[in-house]
Amino acid sequence: MKLLLENWRQYLNENINEQDVIRVLKKYHEPSLGVKRVDFDEIEDPNELMILKAVFLYTSSMSNAERVLDPSVKHKIDPESHTIRDPGAMGDTSRKPYTMLPTQQDYKNANIIMAKLGSFPNPFPNRPAYRSWRLSKEQLDNLLEKETFDLGPARSWSLTPKNVTRFGLYKLTKERNILILFIIPNPTKGMPIYNVSMSPEEEEIIIGGKIRIIKTGKLLKGPAGHRELGPGEGFVKLICETV
Numbered sequence: 597m598k599l600l601l602e603n604w605r606q607y608l609n610e611n612i613n614e615q616d617v618i619r620v621l622k623k624y625h626e627p628s629l630g631v632k633r634v635d636f637d638e639i640e641d642p643n644e645l646m647i648l649k650a651v652f653l654y655t656s657s658m659s660n661a662e663r664v665l666d667p668s669v670k671h672k673i674d675p676e677s678h679t680i681r682d683p684g685a686m687g688d689t690s691r692k693p694y695t696m697l698p699t700q701q702d703y704k705n706a707n708i709i710m711a712k713l714g715s716f717p718n719p720f721p722n723r724p725a726y727r728s729w730r731l732s733k734e735q736l737d738n739l740l741e742k743e744t745f746d747l748g749p750a751r752s753w754s755l756t757p758k759n760v761t762r763f764g765l766y767k768l769t770k771e772r773n774i775l776i777l778f779i780i781p782n783p784t785k786g787m788p789i790y791n792v793s794m795s796p797e798e799e800e801i802i803i804g805g806k807i808r809i810i811k812t813g814k815l816l817k818g819p820a821g822h823r824e825l826g827p828g829e830g831f832v833k834l835i836c837e838t839v
Contacts (some may be wrong), residue, residue, distance in 0.1 A: 650706035714804020728764030
C-alpha cells in the first residue's frame with residue numbers, strides 16, 4: 597500500500613503542468629469570491645490538493661519559503677517544530693483549523709509549482725499589484741538607472757497597497773530610510789494565491805521575471821510622503837510593467 601501511495605505521488609509530481617495550476621488557482625480567486633480561507637479538508641481531488649498545499653507551505657513562514665525554493669537541501673522533518681497550523685477560519689466558525697506536517701515530497705512539489713507561478717499569464721490583469729522595498733538614496737538612484745530588473749522566478753506582491761506600505765514602514769532603518777512602493781497597474785504575468793495562503797488578508801499575488809520602471813514619482817520626505825514617516829525618511833512611487 598505504501599509503495600502504491602509513493603507511485604501515485606510520483607505520478608502527480610511528474611504531471612504538474614501549467615494548465616492544471618492556472619485552473620485550480622483561478623477557481624479560488626475569482627474577484628466575486630472576495631477574501632476567504634479555503635477549507636482543505638473538503639477537497640477530494642488529490643492533484644488539486646497538492647497544488648493548494650504547495651502554496652500553503654510556501655506562505656506558512658519565511659523559513660519554509662526558503663526551503664521550497666531550494667530543493668537541493670534535504671530537511672529533517674520534526675513533527676514538533678515543523679507542523680503548520682493555520683491561525684483561524686476568518687469568520688467561518690464551521691471550518692476546522694487546517695494542520696499540515698510537510699514531507700520531503702511536499703517540498704519538492706511546492707518547488708516545481710512556485711517556480712512556475714511568477715511566469716504564468718495573470719488571469720486577472722486589471723487588478724494592480726503592489727510591493728514595497730526599503731532602500732538608501734544611493735540604492736534608489738542605482739535602481740532608477742537600470743530601469744529594467746529581474747525579480748527572479750517568484751516574488752510575493754499584494755493586491756492592496758495598504759498591506760505593503762504598512763509592512764515597509766515598519767521595517768525602515770537609518771541605512772535604508774526610503775520606502776519604495778512599486779505599482780504594476782496591469783500585471784500581465786503572475787498568479788493570485790491569497791485564498792490558499794497562510795494569510796489570505798495579505799491578498800498575495802506571485803510575480804516573477806523582469807519588470808520595467810515606466811514612471812517615477814516625486815521623492816517626498818517626512819510626513820509629506822506619509823503621515824508615519826520620520827524627518828529623515830522618504831517615500832516614492834514607481835510605476836512599472838511586466839516584461
